[in-house]
């Protein structure tokens with residue numbers, strides 16, 4: 001085999017494919033074509049000495065793997081999956097683990113063995129697991145102690161499930177111990193030659209409207225779809241150390257390692273048994289993390305801390321996404337750390353759709369411009385492109401050519417797949433407008449937009465206005481029934497400690513006046529409720545749907 005070209009050149013080739021300037025190869029496997037290439041570059045001294053993977057446990061234990069070590073361990077893991085579990089290329093495997101190093105190993109091992117990985121969050125209940133195992137017909141599951149009772153309770157109803165793998169120092173009857181098997185496994189393994197279009201992963205959506213859907217991505221979609229956004233949105237290079245605090249069950253964990261590893265960067269992980277802002281800030285100052293990604297909700301909590309007490313000597317670049325970033329949070333983060341927050345936008349079905357790339361002028365409150373190779377437009381309900389300034393559906397052009405870095409379909413659900421398309425476009429289900437400079441402004445998910453006396457009100461604008469008031473720690477704005485207007489704006493607000501004992505009625509009036517002054521007055525919340533906590537997904541996103549259902553008695 002000829003020696004691989006130097007790092008920037010190889011990344012440039014992958015980037016050119018990502019951006020549609022070069023054809024997607026017929027065969028592609030991220031483990032073989034990217035990770036093993038970095039391993040060779042590392043050996044040849046073409047990469048700085050930072051690890052490829054750096055894990056810090058809850059008790060302070062650390063694990064660092066070079067690309068070489070990651071390669072060796074993941075080959076062993078692939079042998080465990082193939083030999084001990086009898087899995088074959090094309091089989092599906094559920095991977096439900098907390099932030100343990102084994103999650104990254106098994107993920108890479110699945111690629112090597114050609115298995116389709118189905119990540120899930122550790123908080124899944126018996127019912128969730130049963131639905132997912134039955135719907136996906138997964139042949140194997142790998143999980144940790146916490147979920148053993150739930151899996152044991154339902155596995156008899158899941159006829160496809162043949163093996164159960166446990167990541168633990170304990171043993172359980174009926175479960176194979178992954179750590180023990182890994183120790184004994186051979187590190188020789190021939191990576192399966194996957195076609196670019198072969199399925200790589202299936203993610204279950206969170207199922208806000210009906211049963212969760214299975215979103216399938218191919219090897220090239222994820223494996224090559226994050227090279228450019230990694231480089232230009234997250235600003236990753238071979239010397240970057242990238243920490244994303246996301247849970248492993250959310251697509252963002254995959255986005256992170258595909259972006260980082262294709263650019264030769266290090267993936268940093270803290271086990272984070274619970275979300276603890278002080279722990280996050282301490283980790284950020286203790287370790288040479290250069291690049292950070294958190295959901296906006298988490299940045300909102302971080303800026304409540306006195307950030308001047310911390311120093312982040314290595315931190316250079318911060319990104320956020322997954323929900324709307326309130327301008328107030330961006331400004332407070334920037335004024336206290338001197339660092340810009342670069343917002344991006346995407347879905348489980350896609351790679352990065354819009355982003356504020358490094359060096360681009362940022363317009364406060366906008367989620368940035370369309371990210372190539374996507375052609376992103378605002379369209380009406382028939383799929384006609386709308387002019388700048390008009391509110392409509394955020395849509396990605398899929399005809400005449402479906403972008404390669406895009407989901408294939410919702411597995412076993414052609415009706416849902418068809419329903420997500422309109423004319424030449426895939427409809428994201430989000431509402432926004434694009435300005436004349438091509439910047440996109442998020443208004444809300446289609447379901448979240450409030451229709452009050454025929455005014456259409458995006459929750460994000462009201463929430464951003466409220467967030468500027470010092471009394472507001474967090475808030476969520478939803479529709480609430482009203483006999484005259486049909487529906488009105490209601491704000492659920494978590495107060496900052498300094499305001500928690502204020503008289504609620506006076507504070508309600510003060511907040512209403514504040515919104516009337518900050519944004520168009522018709523958007524002000526006619527109803528306000530103070531609560532101690534907002535409902536959130538495990539990835540930290542606010543679940544407006546839950547609050548809305550509560551209002552409407554659903």
Ligand SMILES: Nc1ncnc2c1ncn2[C@@H]1O[C@H](COP(=O)(O)OP(=O)(O)OP(=O)(O)O)[C@@H](O)[C@H]1O
Pocket residue numbers: 205206207208251320321322323324325343344345346347348349367428429430442444445537
């Ligand atoms: N920068 C952003 N600003 C506003 N919203 C965002 C942003 N980034 C992502 N989102 C929201 O997150 C959605 C994608 O999230 P994801 O694919 O994780 O699905 P989910 O919302 O968790 O699950 P489901 O689609 O089943 O409800 C987008 O459609 C959008 O509503």
